[in-house]
Amino acid sequence: MSENIRFMNFSDLGLSSQILEAIRKANYEKPYPIQVEAIPAILQKKDVLGIAQTGSGKTASYILPILELIQKKEYNPGRSIPVLVIVPTRELAAQVEEVIRVFSEHLPRKVKSMAVFGGVSINPQMMKLHGTDILVATPGRLLDLLSKNSISISELNTLVLDEADKVLSLGFKEEIDEILSRLPKKRQNILFSATMEDPVALLIDKLLKKPLKIEIKSEEITPDLISQSAYLVSQERKGPLLRHLILEGDWNQVLVFTSSIRAADNLTAKLNKNGIQAMSFHGDKTQGGRTEALKQFKGGSLRVLVATDLAARGIDIKFLPYVVNFELPRSPKDYIHRIGRTGRAGSEGEAISLITEEDQHHWKVIQKKMKRWVEMIDSENIDF
Template identity: 80%
Template sequence: MNFSDLGLSPSLVQAINQANYEAPYPIQVEAIPAILQKRDLLGLAQTGSGKTASYILPILEDLQGIENHRTRSIPILVIVPTRELAAQVEEVVRFFGKHLPRKVKSMAVFGGVSINPQMMNLNGTDILVATPGRLLDLLAKNAITLDRLRTLVLDEADKVLSLGFKLELDEILARLPKKRQNILFSATMDETVEGLIGKLLKNPLKIEIQAEEVTPDLINQTAYLITQEKKGPLLRHLISEGNWQQVLVFASSIRTADNLTTKLNKHGIQAMAFHGDKSQGARMEALKQFKGGKVRVLVATDLAARGIDIQALPYVVNFELPRSPKDYIHRIGRTGRAGMQGEAISLITEEDQHHWKVIQKKMKRWVEMVDALNIDF
């Protein structure tokens, strides 16, 4: 099945094709038509199942049918548990939406940073991706209104509740118009999630995607325990001392990818960034330069990296860990192809160690850890 079979317009399918999505994931096959039909939806799926695109794509399609606005009334609200997920979801919106005829304005808002720049930029926002606390802050300051909300998405509902946001969530839901579409995703089901489902959803379509068991190919994997500040120097040391000539580095955000690319070039290591803020032409040129050996390092985000297919890639580096074990397998699987030895290196901070254990447990393989905390590079 193709994305064009799911009820998406040619302009959106074109954006999907430019993102190198070959075929929809199972959750997308079921969710996209239902969301386009304005049904409520319950999705039980792990991170890495394709759930973000399963709701972003039909929402972008829906917005093509309404006029741009210059108000602070938000038509689409996506609630997420963490600032990292907020940034990633908003990146998906921009990645798929930038070629559409009707321009879509999106914003990610979260705490831990000044609220004033966020407030100044909210006018005309179509899709607001927000953590519960910062959303309530904005509502309290009358920076936005939700009286004309068309669609509510609650992503990773189990994590929202486990982080103690139940009271905040109840307050937000009380402010929403009764007539709206509701979409809820959760990786797990417990009593609190079931209670939220009963309160939030009306006759929803239920989609349940079982997590896949994944086993990596025989790739030589190594992890380095390192501080965040020393990640860059360690990466440059590994590339220079090992004389690595073709290195695919994964970063979790566009900002990190750009900053890392700049620093590598400043230190004489030719690098180019490959992410959703680059035009299709720029991404194709970066890939061409990388494959041709003219660029030593390609720094990519997961979203854009679907279009990278290099048969004899020798090195993959996880500068930052992905959010799911499935994405980790997808990353390191870019090396070790065509009967050639591949190296996969992960830079792990102390804060990453729990998540790193989850990844190793999922792939049923323990990776040698090199303690680099006290080494100067």
């Protein structure tokens, strides 16, 4: 990889002024290495293979050039989807779609995006699909929609397969084969994976044509000296425990992280219902709404700000005392970004994580990566 990559700006990557303005408003400063390599290649409509861990900046590396291409080309999407992003889980589907919304909010050519996944009723999704430019889908729900003729992928321009190794490890090989059989032969293909295991290698051979290969090595993680603690808690007791900690500790200016927009809104509503002033901060909020929430939070008049990872890039507060991981992030690197919001400018800061039984393995991975073990407190011994 060229040493010059770390000195490059988004303005060096062939993006238009409209996209650059969207990047600025989303509080992105410097491009990650994967973005420096992937964005120009995707703009040239090359196939791309990215080997990179979660947290490397890969989502923006394909969303930004895809939005650029949509701005330049007159698509007339009806049932036919021009851009398809396949992901393994509903959580990732929601996060990718949030990235699209944040970057497309101020673009002159409005972009319609939608995330579809199982576990919820299919009918509302079917009703909203018409005219979608970018569809983010899990494999099973995508096939459900195709079987009902709600959409067509026969004229697809761009296919993105994100976290391909996880898609295959979750048992979606047959679904992926079925989806690929329905696609036009002439299209752009973009594939990201954390590993190059045999099933992924076979899929790469089948899917990609002379791709640009980008491999990003994971970096060592070294957190700042922030006071960290964790509470073992059941899912249903998470909300009451958080309220107890805020009230008993007389916490003010608390930044709480959730993994999805829905979780942020639900938690915010419950905090307000229980007399704790809170506002949510995510990509579904208008720019004005996010600006007002941040203004109140920075000014000290808002006690709790509940944010998603993407939106929180715009939060920079010198003396923020508390960060709470209501839900763990998907990668150790994101965890470091989250807790790094506190303990700045020589001030003390606390980072608190709420861990369920299901989270424990992932929590061990995070601690191992940052080479620091955090005390676990059993909340069963706390009366609230």
